[in-house]
Amino acid sequence: MRGRIIAVVAAVCVVAGCGSSAPEPRAERVEFTAPQPVGASVLDTPAPTTTGPPVPACDPAASLRPTGPPVVAGAGPSVAAVVAQGRLRVGVDQNSYRFGYRDSFTGELGGFDIDVARQMAAAMFGDQNMIQFVTLTSGQRIDALKNGDVDIVVQTMTSNCARKQEIDFSTIYYQAGQRVLVNVGSGIRDLDGLAGRRVCSSTGSTSIKNLAEAAAKPIPVGVPSWTDCLVMLQQGQVDAVSTDDTILAGLAAQDPNTEVVGPRFSDEPYGIGIAKGRDDLVRFVNAVLDRMRADGTWTAIYQRWLAELGPPPAPPAARYLS
């Protein structure tokens, strides 16, 4: 009853317009946190070193000796099979700028690895376009070879003894190593200059493990993808990026205000992956690589894609199994 009486009074008030108090306009206090790449996180404890079954010692750089110059005729059954299928199927990356990436205008793949792969097709078919690229993620590379989805993998792939148990590698066609990318004018010259500073690397990579174990004690920040590191550097959320110089070159090429500094502090020899049991193909690929080293093709490809890393070094020397 009382409620109704109040309602009557309220109704009268509404009509008469008494007691109308508008709420005070007031800006909400907002806590602003600048966005970061999804999945970025400071690595608190270094990831434990994975302890798999012991890997027998080997020379990761040594491969099968070519029988002569790269000639298709009489090379062997594997090369003949590739020739018969009419094109070379190559597993490549589409996400590593300057090594294997997709040009956003043309949709075409380009980069150091792509050009090396084209040399293989040219040697086999006399036409560098007799090639089918299959884009793979790092984790798919070995399975794609084992399943026969691709003939070779040219994808910033480090030749090591663990992988050599599963697949074969060509001779080393690129010697990579971990270095540091910083903003121009930052005053940071090498890894030691990063003591106590935030350094970006890819979560789960060997590079971030190397950072966590470095004597200079930088603060490793992990992200899902390498380009995320460049975003963080550009947004001022890290002081440096550190990983293989090949990847750093690709990042530096996207931002003239960054530079790759300091010496290499790890060894990452890249080889072309080939399924086991295709020795004649390995020898053929090695013969092509030999020719590229000798006739200046390797240097030309280096200059085309990796100028950010400075003048081209001598191509890595081929080492063969005795």
Add this chain to the structure above:
Amino acid sequence: MTSPRMRMVAAAARTTPGRLGVIAVVLVALALLFGLTSAVGLQARSDALGDLVTSSEPLAVAAQDVYRSLSDADATAASAFLEGGVEPAALRERYQADIAQAGSALAAAAGAASTSEEAGRSVAELSTYLPVYTGLVETARVNNRAGLPVGAAYLREASGLMRDRLLPAARQLYESETGRLAATEDRATPVPFVEVLLGLVALGCLVVAQVFVRRRTNRVLNVGLLAATAASGLVLLWVLVAAVAVSVNVGQARERGSAQVQQLATARIAALEARGDETLTLVVRGSGQSYEQHYQEVSARLGGDAGLLRQARDSVEDPAVRTLVEQAMAQQGQWQVAHEEIRKRDDSGSYNEAVDLAIGDTGAAPAFSALEKSLADAIALSTQRFDDEVGAARSALAWSVVGVLLLTVLAVGGAAWGVWQRLKEYR
């Protein structure tokens, strides 16, 4: 009854004229109370209906608009990215229209911020991060135009901001506004217990009074009291009819309107999210497993036997809307087939073919657009239905307050005049 004055009043009340006087006072008071209570109740109902049309529903629509246009912006920005360096004008325009729409709907929804703390927080969060989001998208776009892969990383960051901050805030705003809409609907449809009780008491007293007057004065009919009884009866009838009519209309507005809109809008936003996942998976080139996983979750929520579309179809009564929802289900099926083909191509390394299927004229893009359009049309129809039903409810209440007040005047006057006629005879 101790004081002499009270005893005098009590003694006077025992005489017939005295009793008539008491009866007059009681009848007038009851008729007045009943009439005014009814008028206030009807006014409250009418105000609630007015709020539905002028405030709650527009705010719910604005909140839904913010949510939808942000989801659409996320999906459209990713689609534009897949087109290569220079995005097609149509996609660019769609993205810009989404951002403009989100901004203006946000300004409209800000009206709700003053009344609800929760809505206020969501609006503040949205207004803070929307410009940051557009900044990231433009950075992504500039890099993409220069052919730099870091553009995709900026787009991924933008999308992360959208999904982690903006969309949750938009969802919260939407939920708080739809909650408020439901509360306003309830406010328009209370059961008029007090009015009915007062009405029955007033009518009962009028009947008793007429019996008493007839016994004491030997007059069969008392015109005044009869008129008062009829007027009060009409008021009670009016209140009951209005309550029933408004309840039926608002119930329809809720079932076929707002609740349905909510269901359909949720489905539409899920479709937009899934489209964003599909295109972003391709934008990030090979490392999009988390987007694909989210796509599978969202599309399972959308389609499937217990999915949003199936639920919507089963609860929809309007045949036109049902047809649209059934179309949407078929289109979702087509999209799903196209999506699987896209994944197959991309996973087997045929990236360019996958992109063509995702954004070309055949494949996922037309199926998705058709699905989205069907749902948008269904939402428009349901919104119209809501407006119609609330309009009908409002017209059921037209003139009711004035009518009830006039009848109350008649009831009060009749009661007073009727008793006065008898009382006069004792002078």
